[in-house]
Amino acid sequence: MRELKPAVVISAITALGFVLRAWGLPSQPLTSDDMAVALSAQNYIETGHLGPVMWNHPVLRNIIVYMTLKLAGGGVWGLKAASLMFGTLSIPLLYIAGRRILENETAALVGAFLLCIDPMHISFSRQAVHEVWMMFFILSGLVLTLEAIDRQRPLYLGLAGLAFGLGVASKWDVAVYMALCVIYAIQSRKREDRFDTESAAWDIGALVIVPSAVYLLTYMPWFGRGYGLGDWAFLHSSMWRATVFHEGYNEYMMELDHNASLWFIKPVGYATIAFTEAEPVALVSISNPLTWMLVLPAVAWMGIRSLALRSTKMALATACFVFGYMPFAFTSRPIWAHSAFSILPFGFMAVGMASVSLKERLKHGRWIFASYLVLASLIACALYMLAIGKGMDYEALRPLVMRFQPMGER
Amino acid sequence: MSVSMFMDIMIIPHSPSGRRTLARPRLCYNQPMRWGFSIIIAACLLASLSLAHTRGKASRVFGKPMPLSEAALSAYVLERPAEMYTRWKDAGIRGRVAVVFSDRMFLEFSAGNPKYRRDDFPPYEPLRDWQEQNLNDRNPVSIGLRNNMLREVWYVMPPEKFMAQKTAITGKTRNPAIISVSEDTIRLGLRGTPVTITTSIPRITEAVIVDIDSSFLFGERPDWGIDDLRASGLMTDLMTVSISNQAEGFTAQSARELLSMLSGEKR
Numbered sequence: 001m002r003e004l005k006p007a008v009v010i011s012a013i014t015a016l017g018f019v020l021r022a023w024g025l026p027s028q029p030l031t032s033d034d035m036a037v038a039l040s041a042q043n044y045i046e047t048g049h050l051g052p053v054m055w056n057h058p059v060l061r062n063i064i065v066y067m068t069l070k071l072a073g074g075g076v077w078g079l080k081a082a083s084l085m086f087g088t089l090s091i092p093l094l095y096i097a098g099r100r101i102l103e104n105e106t107a108a109l110v111g112a113f114l115l116c117i118d119p120m121h122i123s124f125s126r127q128a129v130h131e132v133w134m135m136f137f138i139l140s141g142l143v144l145t146l147e148a149i150d151r152q153r154p155l156y157l158g159l160a161g162l163a164f165g166l167g168v169a170s171k172w173d174v175a176v177y178m179a180l181c182v183i184y185a186i187q188s189r190k191r192e193d194r195f196d197t198e199s200a201a202w203d204i205g206a207l208v209i210v211p212s213a214v215y216l217l218t219y220m221p222w223f224g225r226g227y228g229l230g231d232w233a234f235l236h237s238s239m240w241r242a243t244v245f246h247e248g249y250n251e252y253m254m255e256l257d258h259n260a261s262l263w264f265i266k267p268v269g270y271a272t273i274a275f276t277e278a279e280p281v282a283l284v285s286i287s288n289p290l291t292w293m294l295v296l297p298a299v300a301w302m303g304i305r306s307l308a309l310r311s312t313k314m315a316l317a318t319a320c321f322v323f324g325y326m327p328f329a330f331t332s333r334p335i336w337a338h339s340a341f342s343i344l345p346f347g348f349m350a351v352g353m354a355s356v357s358l359k360e361r362l363k364h365g366r367w368i369f370a371s372y373l374v375l376a377s378l379i380a381c382a383l384y385m386l387a388i389g390k391g392m393d394y395e396a397l398r399p400l401v402m403r404f405q406p407m408g409e410r
Numbered sequence: 411m412s413v414s415m416f417m418d419i420m421i422i423p424h425s426p427s428g429r430r431t432l433a434r435p436r437l438c439y440n441q442p443m444r445w446g447f448s449i450i451i452a453a454c455l456l457a458s459l460s461l462a463h464t465r466g467k468a469s470r471v472f473g474k475p476m477p478l479s480e481a482a483l484s485a486y487v488l489e490r491p492a493e494m495y496t497r498w499k500d501a502g503i504r505g506r507v508a509v510v511f512s513d514r515m516f517l518e519f520s521a522g523n524p525k526y527r528r529d530d531f532p533p534y535e536p537l538r539d540w541q542e543q544n545l546n547d548r549n550p551v552s553i554g555l556r557n558n559m560l561r562e563v564w565y566v567m568p569p570e571k572f573m574a575q576k577t578a579i580t581g582k583t584r585n586p587a588i589i590s591v592s593e594d595t596i597r598l599g600l601r602g603t604p605v606t607i608t609t610s611i612p613r614i615t616e617a618v619i620v621d622i623d624s625s626f627l628f629g630e631r632p633d634w635g636i637d638d639l640r641a642s643g644l645m646t647d648l649m650t651v652s653i654s655n656q657a658e659g660f661t662a663q664s665a666r667e668l669l670s671m672l673s674g675e676k677r
């Protein structure tokens with residue numbers, strides 16, 4: 001029973017996460033991005049062409065959304081099932097990863113709970129765009145890598161490679177986490193005197209070659225247009241340029257927070273406008289300041305603890321955050337807040353660890369800890385209404401929604 | 411992942427001190443199986459590379475290739491540029507490289523999208539049909555690309571027209587479509603589709619689709635290009651001459667004369 005209790009808690013948190021993400025979804029108006037995702041999926045499967053939305057990113061979303069649309073016979077559930085599923089399942093995965101890395105049940109549960117109630121993550125789990133997918137694939141790959149290394153199960157490393165392959169086929173930034181897992185796998189073997197060339201070759205094969213093959217196979221509809229591998233290289237140079245030069249799909253995007261270095265310094269927001277027959281509905285997602293703004297000190301704390309405890313897993317989580325964040329933080333092109341989802345699980349893990357650590361060290365720590373969770377939940381409740389497009393229904397929230405009105409319409 | 415594997419990961423045995431204890435290894439890396447996995451992985455990569463490449467090449471549909479001078483005898487004269495798409499469709503070509511001799515690009519992208527059908531699958535009408543409904547004299551190359559008759563386009567332009575295009579394309583700051591620019595060639599990637607604009611006839615070994623637009627031959631330099639075309643070495647299975655400047659006096663008869671010159675029947 002002692003082992004089951006956390007499983008019950010995480011099941012409850014996951015169920016809550018699903019309800020928050022699925023509640024009222026059929027009545028939420030579709031945004032132009034939602035419809036463009038459906039068009040892109042159909043366009044890719046029928047013709048092998050990329051776009052119209054996010055053509056410069058890899059193509060897995062087109063394949064999966066087309067499949068879910070087909071399974072559901074079209075409609076909202078078909079369009080958003082993958083985001084809903086990956087968004088919800090990231091919660092227990094964050095717990096599993098946190099538990100392995102931090103070796104602390106409560107900290108892992110807190111991390112998962114913070115993700116469960118995160119308004120920005122909820123908002124994007126309710127949209128067809130695939131911003132929450134990468135977190136799912138990164139966590140899956142990470143958990144399977146840890147399992148493979150800890151228990152000497154090479155097959156799990158192959159599955160980790162599959163997860164990373166699907167992740168990279170969603171967005172390229174997943175390759176950073178994949179590379180860190182390769183380094184971790186080889187280092188672990190060296191540390192435990194289990195290193196030999198063949199095993200290292202297997203690690204690299206499973207975590208580099210498998211993802212490469214998966215990534216390549218997702219381009220089969222594109223190859224069907226008559227292209228060869230040389231053209232594929234050209235396509236990627238074209239995609240790379242479009243990604244590097246990307247400045248949003250409309251002028252309004254530049255009015256939203258787009259500086260990644262501020263993600264964890266101040267509350268940041270993103271809004272998507274859905275145009276309905278009645279009046280426009282704004283899906284406004286704002287980061288929860290009580291969770292996001294603790295991320296940087298908590299990650300620093302996790303980094304220090306990893307050195308003090310000589311914990312390579314904590315070091316891996318810290319490295320995932322740092323190396324995942326750096327390309328965003330130091331780039332000159334605009335990066336919107338939803339790109340933080342790839343590093344957010346490591347941030348929330350760290351916040352979980354720091355809050356549990358403080359709970360145990362401070363006088364009245366339990367009260368402070370409980371108060372923190374209650375306060376974070378209350379703020380999340382208010383931000384949740386904004387995230388699902390109900391902000392204008394509440395007098396107190398209207399000013400927040402109005403702040404996201406396009407400049408030209410104020 | 412199976413349920414048992416998932417539960418295996420979820421319920422990790424812990425010692426009373428809270429530190430996780432490692433389970434006894436079930437499948438050691440030093441077993442011969444690792445070799446089996448390695449071979450399977452390497453084979454998968456090679457197979458996927460091979461599959462991708464051959465799928466692409468196998469998707470291309472060709473007719474009987476011949477030199478331009480020979481192809482001129484069976485070339486189609488088109489009253490409107492939009493008809494080149496119809497000819498390509500009738501010929502059943504797919505996944506081809508086109509070389510278009512013209513001072514214009516016929517590459518206008520269809521504005522807007524088809525109507526979204528919220529609860530239907532597929533959520534949009536077939537996109538090929540929708541593209542064809544939007545066919546006009548400004549976009550046959552664009553629709554040909556969109557409907558996969560073409561996979562790559564080369565435009566050969568008179569030098570003065572090339573310079574005008576170069577100014578228009580490179581004038582835009584941070585244009586991500588530009589892959590490279592040189593004195594006489596601009597290489598573009600339009601959503602990954604290779605489009606090259608140049609002043610000289612490209613050397614392409616595979617058989618290409620050729621369209622010669624009247625704007626190229628009977629624009630500012632009426633004699634420009636005939637000898638170059640004959641000496642180009644290009645092979646084609648489908649050649650068209652389209653009349654985009656009929657108002658300037660270029661007629662179907664002029665086009666036929668042009669083809670006679672190209673075939674060598676008339677000097």
